[in-house]
Amino acid sequence: MVQMAIELRNVLKRRRNKTIGPLTMNLPKGYITALVGQNGSGKSTLLNLLMQLTNPEEGEIYWFENRYDSGLPLELRQTIAYVPETSITEENHWNAEEAAQFRQHWYPNWDESYFQDLMDRFEVPYHMRLSKMSKGERRKFEIAAALASHPSLLLLDEPSSGLDPFAWKIMIETLLKYMDENNATIIISTHIVEELRRLADYIVLMHRGELLGMAEKDSLFGTWTEVWVQVTDEEELAELSAELPGGINFTMETPGVASFIIEQFSKNEKRIQDLGVKVTKSRSLELDEILGLWTQGHRPILIDHKRGD
Amino acid sequence: MWIPVQINENSAEPLYHQIETQLRSLIISGVITEGTLLPSIREFAGDLKCSVITVRRVYQDLENEGLLRTRQGTGTFVSHVGDGAMEEYKRETVGKALESAVDIGRSVHCSKDELEQIFMEIVERKYREKD
Numbered sequence: 275m276v277q278m279a280i281e282l283r284n285v286l287k288r289r290r291n292k293t294i295g296p297l298t299m300n301l302p303k304g305y306i307t308a309l310v311g312q313n314g315s316g317k318s319t320l321l322n323l324l325m326q327l328t329n330p331e332e333g334e335i336y337w338f339e340n341r342y343d344s345g346l347p348l349e350l351r352q353t354i355a356y357v358p359e360t361s362i363t364e365e366n367h368w369n370a371e372e373a374a375q376f377r378q379h380w381y382p383n384w385d386e387s388y389f390q391d392l393m394d395r396f397e398v399p400y401h402m403r404l405s406k407m408s409k410g411e412r413r414k415f416e417i418a419a420a421l422a423s424h425p426s427l428l429l430l431d432e433p434s435s436g437l438d439p440f441a442w443k444i445m446i447e448t449l450l451k452y453m454d455e456n457n458a459t460i461i462i463s464t465h466i467v468e469e470l471r472r473l474a475d476y477i478v479l480m481h482r483g484e485l486l487g488m489a490e491k492d493s494l495f496g497t498w499t500e501v502w503v504q505v506t507d508e509e510e511l512a513e514l515s516a517e518l519p520g521g522i523n524f525t526m527e528t529p530g531v532a533s534f535i536i537e538q539f540s541k542n543e544k545r546i547q548d549l550g551v552k553v554t555k556s557r558s559l560e561l562d563e564i565l566g567l568w569t570q571g572h573r574p575i576l577i578d579h580k581r582g583d
Numbered sequence: 584m585w586i587p588v589q590i591n592e593n594s595a596e597p598l599y600h601q602i603e604t605q606l607r608s609l610i611i612s613g614v615i616t617e618g619t620l621l622p623s624i625r626e627f628a629g630d631l632k633c634s635v636i637t638v639r640r641v642y643q644d645l646e647n648e649g650l651l652r653t654r655q656g657t658g659t660f661v662s663h664v665g666d667g668a669m670e671e672y673k674r675e676t677v678g679k680a681l682e683s684a685v686d687i688g689r690s691v692h693c694s695k696d697e698l699e700q701i702f703m704e705i706v707e708r709k710y711r712e713k714d
Contacts, residue, residue, distance in 0.1 A: 475636055492597075
């Protein structure tokens with residue numbers, strides 16, 4: 275039985291220039307769900323809604339299966355940590371130590387030795403004002419401070435922007451370890467494919483304010499395959515495409531060689547061979563290509579978590 | 584514990600199946616010995632760049648086959664591999680390799696006798712080398 279960390283029911287947020295939603299989805303507890311989509315697709319708005327930094331005009335949001343229309347209670351807020359896209363300015367005049375003291379006051383589960391350990395690993399200066407830090411240093415402080423509050427729900431808005439590759443690696447390992455040792459839930463918005471590969475269990479695609487669905491990462495990555503085959507001419511290729519209704523982008527590459535994109539290649543490979551067509555090469559599509567097809571309406575296998583499944 | 588599982592991203596074989604097949608052979612062939620503590624589901628998923636859903640499924644399948652056992656709070660361990668499983672594994676892997684060799688032989692129009700002759704020659708040579 276899967277419990278839900280977050281549930282959205284027809285959530286609609288009207289912005290001056292665009293509308294986000296209606297969003298309906300369930301985000302399972304204990305997993306890492308990644309939000310992907312182009313700039314302005316509504317990812318940050320969604321995270322802001324989950325922090326009640328902004329409220330929806332329509333629809334309902336549930337946190338751990340409860341609704342809080344008149345504000346999130348303090349005890350719940352204390353179990354949620356958020357690393358926003360741009361750091362809040364209120365802490366700018368403090369150094370890391372002072373900011374940590376402030377946060378410790380509000381988060382009863384604050385783990386000071388864990389915080390210091392992360393700050394050391396990230397090599398963030400302790401006594402520098404947060405506003406004087408480089409973008410990467412500030413980001414590392416934010417991530418360390420978010421984890422030190424020991425959250426059950428961690429919301430990360432492009433956490434790795436500004437991080438160098440070494441810090442990035444530490445962040446990935448730290449998040450995996452945190453998930454391993456705590457029954458936590460992470461919702462992360464990111465553009466970095468390698469980050470999705472290393473972290474995500476589920477991938478949610480947003481496009482122009484709409485939710486295109488949620489897929490299991492491994493099934494998503496295996497969805498599409500580009501296949502090169504030996505065919506003599508366009509005519510033979512047309513015959514082949516008629517036999518493969520799920521295939522798209524049938525193209526003659528050079529005389530004798532054609533390519534196309536097909537879903538579930540493991541199931542279709544034998545059919546292609548049975549048609550007497552020789553496959554010369556195949557490759558799985560990259561995530562950006564898969565997401566591109568998805569936004570054009572070529573959906574992968576989607577999942578719909580139901581409460582109590 | 585680092586487990587030498589190699590994922591082929593361009594293979595048509597589903598990810599979970601690749602991981603399961605390789606982990607099973609590592610256990611049955613004795614590369615990973617009885618009592619070894621496997622990585623946690625989250626750790627292994629991070630290494631293999633797959634989701635915890637896939638690793639959980641693999642661990643569950645191999646647990647059902649009796650190759651793994653999970654102790655609450657400690658983790659997933661390699662179980663005792665019975666002689667029966669070892670024999671079955673031998674037959675299966677060697678059988679598979681020979682089958683593809685025979686397919687290749689047939690695709691270049693070898694007769695049955697020719698194939699047998701080549702096979703015996705290779706067996707003779709390999710076992711002589713070994714002694």
